[in-house]
Amino acid sequence: MGSVLDFRTLPAGVAIQAACAFRYNAKPMWTGKRFILRNKILAIRVVDKTRQAEYIPEGEVLEVIGGPRPNAIHLVDVHWNACEYKVFASDVEEAAEEITN
Numbered sequence: 001m002g003s004v005l006d007f008r009t010l011p012a013g014v015a016i017q018a019a020c021a022f023r024y025n026a027k028p029m030w031t032g033k034r035f036i037l038r039n040k041i042l043a044i045r046v047v048d049k050t051r052q053a054e055y056i057p058e059g060e061v062l063e064v065i066g067g068p069r070p071n072a073i074h075l076v077d078v079h080w081n082a083c084e085y086k087v088f089a090s091d092v093e094e095a096a097e098e099i100t101n
Contacts, residue, residue, distance in 0.1 A: 030064040030076060030089075035096035037062065043078070043085035056080055056087070061099065064092075 040055045056062065066077035068089035075086045 030068065030092070031066055032064065034061055034063050034099040035092055036060070036099055037096050039095040041087055041091040041095050043080070043087045045083055045085045054085075056085070058095075062087070062092070062096065 037056060037058045037060050040057050043054050043056045044051050045054065046052075060080060062078040062080050064076055065079050065084065068074045068076045074089040076089050076092055078085050078087055078092075
């Protein structure tokens with residue numbers, strides 16, 4: 001049997017994050033991390049209240065500015081080409097490599 005996490009012993013903010021991750025099987029937070037793409041990925045941005053789909057080509061560097069969110073879609077907010085986009089966390093996991101330096 002795995003260890004049991006007692007949320008009552010954690011500070012409020014940490015307890016909420018831990019509970020969300022536990023409840024929704026959330027991916028780890030990537031905010032502030034940078035990734036280089038090995039393959040192109042689909043990205044969505046909002047321009048004048050309209051969603052526009054684009055591909056971010058391989059070799060490009062993304063900076064995660066939020067997410068992934070603990071919901072069924074697992075979207076990540078990224079900064080690329082001076083714009084903010086939403087991409088699927090699974091695409092980042094499968095098509096990108098974290099830049100660690």
